Amino acid sequence: MNSITAAEVAGAAAPATTAGVPPPRRRMSSTRWAALAFLAPLAAYLAIFYAYPLYRNVELSLHDYTPRAFVQGNAEFLGLDNYADVVSSSMFGLALRNTALFVLISIVAQYAVGLALAVFFHRRFRLSAVLRAMFLVPWLLPLIVSASTWSWMLNSENGIVNSVLGAFGIGQINWLTSPDWALWSVIIANIWLGIPFNLVILYAGLQNISGDLYEAAALDGANAWQRFWRVTFPLLRPVSAITLLLGLIYTLKVVDVIWIMTTGGPGNASLTLAVWSYREAFGTGQPDFSPAAAVGNMLIVIALAAGFVYLYLQRRQERT
Template sequence: MSEVTATRALVTRGSRPPRGTRITRGSAPAGVRRRPHSTTWIALAFAAPLVAYLILFYAYPLVQNVIMSMHRFDRNTFVNGGAPFVGFDIYGEVASQPRFWPVVRQTAIFTIASLALQYVFGLALAVFFHRAGFRLAAGLRALFLVPWLLPVIVSGTTWQWIMNADNGILNTFLGIFGVDPVWWLSTDTSLISVIIANVWLGIPFNLVILYSGLQNIPADLYEAASLDGASAWQQFWRVTMPLLKPVTLITLLLGLVYTLKVVDVIWIMTAGTGTSQTLATWSYGLAFGKGTSSVIRYSEASVVGTILLLVALVFGFIYIAVQRRQED
């Protein structure tokens, strides 16, 4: 009889084990399976609704989108089923369209310009409020969150009115300086207009995330750099930016994913026409027969959506690789 077995027998009979006997907690006879702790079931119960939500509203639509991109759907087969499998033929058809590469270029310009301007203005405001010591700094910082809190339909309609060529406030302001009215929402300049509106919408997000990152940088580092003779500009580049790099990466990644799928503000302002058409608005127009596409093309819309998904996944893997390299 082993020591543990003898000790259990003594405890069962109501006797105390001899002094010096070591009792090993959690020991179990061979072949007996331990039951999960109660906290494990509680954790699974809390996680189950989230997992079900992700599978139902994220994983399933993504898989269905990829499946639709490999079948030739029309109105009849979309409702009744039976769409023929064509593999990657529709991908080739979409890529060979004359509109494809101009739309890709416009999407790249819209995404890169929006991310760069949002980050620059958001970082500048975050540094300003981080170093500001006046009493109204917190209230003023809260006001910058208004664009983020407003419904997008309100923001898009407001910018559409501001950039109206006839009676918009922007042209009225430029007219004071003798500048002729600018047709902001025309087909040639609509890309600049939607970039301005999207930057205005994205600055609060960058401000909040970057401001939180600045608060986690120890003040002792700035004091040490100041004692070493570093100027404010040198402190920014040698202390702030290196330590803010992890926050910068996640901010740019989230901003990229959001910007790639922007449809609402563009559609409200220009209906995705002219230079403001991106892959996201093109996919929306193909799926619902709106904008420049008067015919519903479910399969082509799924192809464009899958391309956007792949681009987001590529940058997501790049972010993970950079994070692992930093940890190593």
């Protein structure tokens, strides 16, 4: 029997190593560099298309930028004076009120109708896919086409809406030229445009709810309304929250629909903060970029506040 030396015993006890495998520290370093390489394009995109424009918008709002100042590069620093001028303006209260009405009514109506349609199409009947695709048409059309179509439909003289109302004995309504109806006109058009988005997101959320829950509720004697209120609505709450948040952010910045239909008028009857910002910058022929940037930054703050509220509610729900 051959004798085993101490060196052979030590070699047998040592862990086997694979040839060509780098040390753990070098492997961690290469993994980190690979992660940074994948992250770099996204970071560059965010810096170029988000961080820099936001910085420029803040800079615009803190200086007195006119077309001449843009050319000469000598805009006077005003600090928060532009924000003070915007808040003290006679149009600020009206624009804030119109924005609140426009946003709240739009997102509530879009969500309610979108949820009703999602539940309706969730039943999977014949032609369900065809009808669901038809409801997506408003979402696919360019906004300028949709807004122009609604302007024609709501025309006081020969619009199809007044023609239909006239058939039921209802007199002519000046949808786009009356201060009492202009804001409602753009709200109706915006609701129509936003329903498909809510339908798609909420319908996708319904697909993740197990059918066994509905069967168990039906065995317990729950009717259709109770199954919706006790099963569908609670389980759809996370999807509903993100749908409402995205709807809020989108509706806050709506300009094209209102501008094409009423340009914020008549007078300022349908003026919102977003339209006010656009009008100050591009709509008067005498650009005033700094107040426009100040109003735009206010909208950004409102959207950020809504995002933080959403995150707070999500974390609170996760803890409970």
